[in-house]
Each structure stands twice: as structure tokens, then as C-alpha cells.
Amino acid sequence: MAVALGAAVGRRGMCGGIVHLIHSGGFYGAERMLLDHCRYVPGRHRVIFLRAIDSLLQRFLAAGVECLNVRGLKDLLPELRRRPGLINAHNFRGQVFAWVCAGLLKLPLALTQHGFAPRSLKQRLYMQTALHMGGSRRVRRIACVAQSIADLHIRAGTSPAKLDVIPNGLPPCAVPPRQVAAPLIGFAGRLDAEKGPDLFLDAVLPLCRRHPELQAVLLGEGREAAALRTRIDAADLNGRIHLAGYQDDMAAWFARLSVLALSSRAEGTPMVLLEAMRAGTPIAAFAVGGVPDMIEDGVNGLLAAPGDTQALSMQIERLLTDARLAEHLASAGHLRQRRDYDLAKLAERWRCFYALVQEGAPC
16 A cells, blocks of 8 residues: 555655654654654655754654654755655644645645644634634645544534544554552653643542552653642652653553553543553543543543543542452453554555545545
């Protein structure tokens, strides 16, 4: 399939194949999805970063993905003119730059929407601008990682005919055996307001007071680290709630966690949930964004209303105190990930998506 699609792109003079454009500050969910996408989805992929940090480029290059860094339109336009391609734009700034370049250079343009976090006036403006761009004729198709994101586009006036819901997926890999030695609740993600590490503490602090043996860990880095440390110190729990920083080997942590708690204020299809499902880690989460598409309450995880930290705390405690329930839900989550969120199975949907963008014909 990769050869056929690459040849079709080449016949139209698209010597750059599929060009992904993204502005990024680090290796987070969208970047992880994009790296796996380039490695496992059919097509000849190239990534153009807008002012990315060197370590991010090195990660992609080490995985065999062609990529480069540009500073802005002054660098980007000549590069796309020299090696034009079908553009798939990720996140707001990448999509704005791609929209301008596609118009000037007459290139086919698609968007991948990973999610929105409209908590500030600036973020709401970004979201409304992105939705408006998506509805324009210049954008041929939009891939949304969750139905909730597609619904936002539809309410903003985008034709449902140009929308595809393609969730994130994981490539096959070996999973370490579960090694839970002591009760441990985990948070995994950026320590920023969107991901709700403060809400994680709201849910976990009462549990630590009730259960002296319980520990918790926050895996990630971000702007709220200092404030979180202050709260942990004030609660006199700095020996039991740990800020472990950014982690390269998440699989080893998932094998140790008694519960993964997702306390995000906004989400698309969270990669961290997929990784926990694959690892067989019990999950308690806020029902935000695309999370209810992935987790069915009482079937393969436990859900709480968005922002209700008391309810999230109760769901975490259920998993800690009912081993049979936790094992049953984790096993169901593992099977759900293999059935519905396997990248090898989703690759055909992406192949069809790119064919529609390029050819404008049904698969």
C-alpha cells in the first residue's frame, strides 16, 4: 500500500510525498502519535517542524523519519516549493502556516485535529480560528482523533462529508509483566492546566490520608511543577507523592501502577490511556473529550464527571480496594485496545484518508 500511494502522489508531481507540518515544544501525545504514524502508516512521510527543540528532531531522525526544522514562512515556502507534497497539518500554528502555504503553492491540504483546550481567551480564539479554517474550501479533509472533535467542526458549519474520525492507535510491542509491589496511583502527562495535575492532587490527597500505605507519582514535567511541589509539601506528603519528571520508559511504570488516574480538563484520544490499556493497568478517568469513546464506565474502566475530583477519588478507591474488579476492567481494556486502537488496523483508514485528499475520489 505504501508503494501504491507513494506512486500516486509522485504522478501528480508531489515529490515530497506526505508532508506533516507541526509546531511543537516537546515529545507529547501529538508528537508520539505522529512518530508512530510516520513509521507504520503507508505513504512516504516527511515532517517539517516549526522551531522545534533539537532533541525532538533527533528522536524522529533516530527512528528513521525524514524531518527538518524551519523558523517560519521565509524558510517554509521555499522548502515546499522545492519539494511539494500533500500537507497534513497538526496543531494550531502548524495549521495556520499550512493553510497559507497550501493557498500560495496550490498544494492539497488536510488537517489532523488532536483536540482543543479552550480555557483562556487566546485558546478560544485559536479554536474558533481552527474551526473556521477547517470549514474553508482550501482544506480538503479533516481527520479528528475523537467524535467529540468532529462534532465541534459540524457545529461550526463544516460539512460532515469532509470529516473522518480516526482515533490514535499503538503499534504492536512486547508488554512487561505486571509488577505491582505496593499500592501506587499514577498521573502521566504534562504538568500543565489542560492535563489537570492539580485535579489529580485534589483526588489523591484524601486517599493518602485514609490509606497510610498508599503512594502516588506524577510522571511528566511542565509549568505547574513548583506549585504542585508546594501543595505536596504543605500536606506533609512529600515522601509519598512523588514528582518523577519526564520518563522515556513509560511501559515500566505502567507495569507498576495500581491505577492510572486521568484528570485532564480536555482530551482527544489520549495516548497515555492507550498505553495503560495495552499494559493491563486499571484506569479511572474524567469523561472528557474522546475518553468516553475509549472507556465505558464499569466495562473497561471507571469514569467520573469532568472536574468532579470527589467522584474521581471514589473511582480510584474502588479500584484499589476491589482487586477482582480492577483485574476484570484492566483485562477488558487490554482487549479493547488490541481490537479498536491497533495502529496496524487503523493504517488502512489512513491510507483511504490520504487517497481522498489527493485524488478527491471515494475509496
